Amino acid sequence: MNDDRAYLEQLLHQDIPLTRALGLGVLAWGDGELRLSLPLAANLNHKSSMFGGSLYCGAVLAGWGWLHLSLREAGIEDGHIVIQQGQIDYPEPVLADAMAVCAAPVAAEWEKFLALYRRRGLARIRLQSRILVGDVEAVRFSGQYVLHR
Secondary structure, eight states, X not given: OOHHHXXXXXXXXXXXXXXXXXXXXXXXXXXXXXXXEEOSGGGBOTTSSBOHHHHHHHHHHHHHHHHHHHHHHTTOOSOEEEEEXXXXXXXXXXXXXXXXXXXXOOHHHHHHHHHHHHHHSEEEEEEEEEEEETXXXXXEEEEEEEEEO
């Protein structure tokens, strides 16, 4: 596991204990994308599919983790990240192990976010994440994250 992946997984498990119960792991970080693993066995509901709350957590954490690592790469380590608002759609049931994916927003949005934070100590950004089972997009999430000093 590369250093960024190991760092983020340890941080999540230490600071957000729920991630251990979810069995959440950090699969990949690079090329502007974060991939997290969500095992079905740790997140089963009474219908033998993945619990909607686990899927929501995975989607939120993919965005949170993407933002945390991206800020770290930008040299910003003095802020606190919170989710302010989220919208989720569950078009397909999750019946197997899944992967939560968050990709970089448009470069202009990212640069505006960084500039605003550096100037005011407060900035918001909307990130999109997805839950995939193989090639099937089972969940779509859009969240607004806030970074504040």
